[in-house]
Amino acid sequence: MKRQAGVMRIGVSSLWAWWVPLAWLVALLAMIQIMPDGEDIFRQIAPDNRSVIYRRDDFLTLVANHMAIVGVASLVAITAGVGAAVVVTRSWGRDFLPLVAQLASMGQTFPPVAVLALSVPMLGFGTEPTIMALVLYGLLPIVRNTLVGLQGIDADVLEAARGMGMSAIQILWQVELPLAFKVIVAGIRTSVTINIATAAIGSTIGAKTLGDPIIAGIINGNTAYILQGAILIALLALCVDSSFERFSRLL
Amino acid sequence: MSDAKQPANRVIIAMILLALPALHGLALTSVQPNRIVPGDAYRLMEIVGLGGALLLSLPFVAVLWLAWRPSEKRMRVIFVINIALLMALPWALALFCMSFVDADQPYARAGVGPGIWTLLFLLLLILIELRTRLQLSKGLQNMAAALVVGSLSLALISGWLEPLALAREYAGRREQFAAAVLYHLMLVGAAVALSLVIGFLLALLIRRLTRLQTPAFSVLSIIQTIPSLALFGLLLAPLAWLAARYPLLADLGVKGIGWAPALIALVGYSLLPMTRNTFVALEEVPPDVIESARGMGMSPWQVFSQVRLPLALPVLLEGIRITAIQAIGLAAVAALIGAGGLGTFIFQGLGQAAMDLVVLGALPILIMALIVDAGFSALAAYFRRGVVHD
Numbered sequence: 001m002k003r004q005a006g007v008m009r010i011g012v013s014s015l016w017a018w019w020v021p022l023a024w025l026v027a028l029l030a031m032i033q034i035m036p037d038g039e040d041i042f043r044q045i046a047p048d049n050r051s052v053i054y055r056r057d058d059f060l061t062l063v064a065n066h067m068a069i070v071g072v073a074s075l076v077a078i079t080a081g082v083g084a085a086v087v088v089t090r091s092w093g094r095d096f097l098p099l100v101a102q103l104a105s106m107g108q109t110f111p112p113v114a115v116l117a118l119s120v121p122m123l124g125f126g127t128e129p130t131i132m133a134l135v136l137y138g139l140l141p142i143v144r145n146t147l148v149g150l151q152g153i154d155a156d157v158l159e160a161a162r163g164m165g166m167s168a169i170q171i172l173w174q175v176e177l178p179l180a181f182k183v184i185v186a187g188i189r190t191s192v193t194i195n196i197a198t199a200a201i202g203s204t205i206g207a208k209t210l211g212d213p214i215i216a217g218i219i220n221g222n223t224a225y226i227l228q229g230a231i232l233i234a235l236l237a238l239c240v241d242s243s244f245e246r247f248s249r250l251l
Numbered sequence: 252m253s254d255a256k257q258p259a260n261r262v263i264i265a266m267i268l269l270a271l272p273a274l275h276g277l278a279l280t281s282v283q284p285n286r287i288v289p290g291d292a293y294r295l296m297e298i299v300g301l302g303g304a305l306l307l308s309l310p311f312v313a314v315l316w317l318a319w320r321p322s323e324k325r326m327r328v329i330f331v332i333n334i335a336l337l338m339a340l341p342w343a344l345a346l347f348c349m350s351f352v353d354a355d356q357p358y359a360r361a362g363v364g365p366g367i368w369t370l371l372f373l374l375l376l377i378l379i380e381l382r383t384r385l386q387l388s389k390g391l392q393n394m395a396a397a398l399v400v401g402s403l404s405l406a407l408i409s410g411w412l413e414p415l416a417l418a419r420e421y422a423g424r425r426e427q428f429a430a431a432v433l434y435h436l437m438l439v440g441a442a443v444a445l446s447l448v449i450g451f452l453l454a455l456l457i458r459r460l461t462r463l464q465t466p467a468f469s470v471l472s473i474i475q476t477i478p479s480l481a482l483f484g485l486l487l488a489p490l491a492w493l494a495a496r497y498p499l500l501a502d503l504g505v506k507g508i509g510w511a512p513a514l515i516a517l518v519g520y521s522l523l524p525m526t527r528n529t530f531v532a533l534e535e536v537p538p539d540v541i542e543s544a545r546g547m548g549m550s551p552w553q554v555f556s557q558v559r560l561p562l563a564l565p566v567l568l569e570g571i572r573i574t575a576i577q578a579i580g581l582a583a584v585a586a587l588i589g590a591g592g593l594g595t596f597i598f599q600g601l602g603q604a605a606m607d608l609v610v611l612g613a614l615p616i617l618i619m620a621l622i623v624d625a626g627f628s629a630l631a632a633y634f635r636r637g638v639v640h641d
Contacts, residue, residue: 045488095261098383099376106379109624110617111580117597117613121606122365197478201584204601214484218587223488230484234477241476 018246024239031235032059035228046224054213054225059232066209066236069127069202070195073134077191080135081142082184086172089150097147104143112137112198120205130202130209137198138191145187149180182251189244196237200229210236262380263318263329267311270373274311275304277366280344282351283416285358286605292364298347310336314377323385330381330395333374337399340371341406344415352414360416362607416607417614428596432615435592438510438585439578442517446574449518450525457526458533471523479584482519486512487588513590517581521574528570532563565635572627579620583612 035042035053042052057065087093088100116133123129153176161175177184203211210233217225275295283290295304310332317325348361382392412418421428457464474482490512536559544558586594596612599605 096265099262099380102379102383103376109576109620111576111583111620113580113583113594113597114613114616114620117601117609118617120601120609122368125604193476197480200478200480201587204587204598211480214480215587217484223491226484227488230481230487233481234485237476237478237481238473 018243021239021243021246024235024242028063028232028235028239031231032063035059035231042224042227045227046222049220049222049224052222052224054216054228056216057208057212059228062208062210062212063232063236066196066199066233069131069199069207069209070134070192073131073138073195073199074188074192076131076135077138077142077195078188081139081187081191082146084139085143085146085150089147090168100143101147104140104147107137107140108144110137112194113201116198116201116205125206127202127207130199130205130207134195134198134202138195141190141194142184142187145183145190146180149183150176152183153179182248185244185248185251189241189248192244193237193241196233196240200233257321260318260321260326260380260384263321263377264315266373266377266380267315267318270370271308271311273366273369273373274308277369278364279366280347280351280364281362283360283362284356286360286416286419290360290362293347293351294366298351326381326385329377330385330387333377333381334395334398337371337374338402340367341403341412345406345409345411348411348414354414358419359414360419360607361414362416417610420605420607420611424596428611431591431593431595431612435579435582435594435616435619438513438517438582438590438592439575442514442521442578442582443571443575445514446518446521446525447571450522450570451529453522453526454529454533457530468523468527471526474519475523479516479520479581480587482516483512483585483588486515490515508589510590512588513582513585516585517578520581521578524573524577525570528566528573529563532566532570533559535566536562561634565631568627568631568634572624572631575623575627576620579616579623583616 036055036059039053046052084100088097115137116130119129119133119136123132157175157179158171161171166174199207199209200211200214203209203215210229213225213229214233217223217227217229278292278294279298281290281292295307299307314329314332317329321329344361344363344367352359352361381387406412407418413422453467457467477485487508491508540558540562541554544554549557582590582592583594583597586592586598593612593616597609597616598612600608600610600612
């Protein structure tokens with residue numbers, strides 16, 4: 001019943017409640033559309049450069065590619081991260097709990113750039129190594145938050161569920177994960193935000209992302225390119241983050 | 252000390268079962284005639300032969316056996332073996348360099364292969380596991396760390412590790428490296444110091460003007476959300492414009508590329524954790540404590556400096572810790588816009604496909620982050636304990 005009411009509330013006031021992420025999305029789409037025609041404006045920023053609009057790839061492709069890289073990495077990280085946290089909180093996997101918990105919190109002190117850079121000697125250049133590095137780093141906040149969420153559940157609740165005759169799988173799916181969902185989503189949000197930023201730096205190891213115009217601009221001394229990449233990355237990040245913000249308020 | 256047998260330690264067993272194939276199957280080292288030519292990879296068997304390989308497996312098998320029926324004493328033996336292995340690693344590398352790298356070729360170099368990195372990682376995981384299972388005293392832990400670091404330093408000083416590719420890259424840019432480390436630390440230090448002052452004032456301000464709380468935190472979290480590369484880029488254009496407009500600024504070094512956008516961006520990112528933690532820290536001091544301090548006749552300034560601030564210190568330190576670690580990583584990215592620091596090596600290395608140069612930049616960044624993390628955690632724990640005792 002409660003869930004039903006929630007769905008109704010989203011239905012009625014949905015558009016208004018989501019205006020912040022929608023506004024960022026509209027701004028992002030508008031920029032993708034307008035910037036290629038903004039030659040006059042960008043000419044003033046980079047008067048000495050021959051070309052002032054980044055045209056090696058069109059902006060839509062770059063945005064889509066960036067999103068795809070972050071999306072794939074995040075999906076893998078969510079599956080593996082939540083899975084790992086669930087495994088180490090079961091009675092048969094509990095031996096590994098201290099190690100995984102410590103690793104997840106220690107690993108977060110490693111700067112993402114360093115992880116990305118160190119993945120190159122192991123994995124090489126390109127899109128796949130970028131995704132691998134994003135997965136590795138993105139796992140940590142998800143594991144940590146899932147552990148916090150699962151361990152924060154009152155033992156009495158689990159006892160009651162067991163008393164009702166629920167199986168271990170049922171308790172996991174119908175009690176534990178729903179109760180921990182909010183904390184898990186917060187972890188996913190952190191993970192995705194970091195991944196969007198790190199994917200941009202992935203340009204330096206050969207992934208095609210929104211970092212491309214920025215890197216090209218830095219190499220060629222073209223401020224206009226840099227600005228175009230920066231605007232798109234910033235809008236994308238703000239759009240995704242505010243969507244998460246909105247979503248987590250519904251929980 | 253009880254010697255009661257416990258159920259098998261599955262964590263250590265799993266690590267050893269991963270370590271053994273890594274020891275035998277993965278390339279431990281490689282030798283390159285010079286920087287460009289790809290080298291020959293060496294596995295354990297190719298280095299020490301069958302007998303040596305079996306001999307070197309012994310400590311791992313011993314740990315496996317000890318972990319099968321662990322007791323307090325056996326776990327301590329595993330700890331000793333683990334530390335010994337970590338201490339021996341640099342010397343094993345030195346031996347390898349001596350016998351496999353031609354000393355007459357000045358450009359020949361030995362690389363550390365995936366096998367050694369994997370082993371190192373697994374040994375560290377076992378250490379973490381032992382630390383949670385065994386009640387090791389702080390002194391013992393510090394001694395173990397000192398032994399491992401000491402062994403590594405001694406091996407480095409001896410010069411026997413000079414043929415390592417990493418050492419060769421370092422030898423080629425000794426001064427640059429020192430300057431980069433210093434510059435990196437200065438950039439991080441300046442950002443943390445500036446954001447501490449601004450964050451503190453901001454926190455005090457929004458405690459007074461409660462109406463500003465929501466908008467202030469919204470703006471700070473928007474800045475925090477913008478990816479670093481984009482924020483550097485967004486600052487570049489206005490700063491370049493300012494420098495062109497006001498030559499005085501340009502003379503000071505403020506321009507689109509360089510330390511100015513880096514420092515501004517670092518401070519921008521640091522403001523959210525710093526302000527939030529300062530705010531929460533000051534807010535969380537129990538009102539009755541403040542009340543009783545006032546009741547004792549303390550002036551508002553005395554209440555602030557002698558009661559509120561000391562009580563808020565642990566949370567405040569946590570804010571500085573987060574900020575500093577974040578800034579260490581971001582300063583590396585700032586190298587892309589010409590801010591210097593250790594990131595320069597990373598991106599130079601990536602550009603030249605010189606992996607050891609990348610490692611030369613990334614490794615100190617990792618170590619710096621770990622040291623800062625450990626230092627501030629210890630400091631916060633120390634102050635928290637002080638508060639409880641009083």
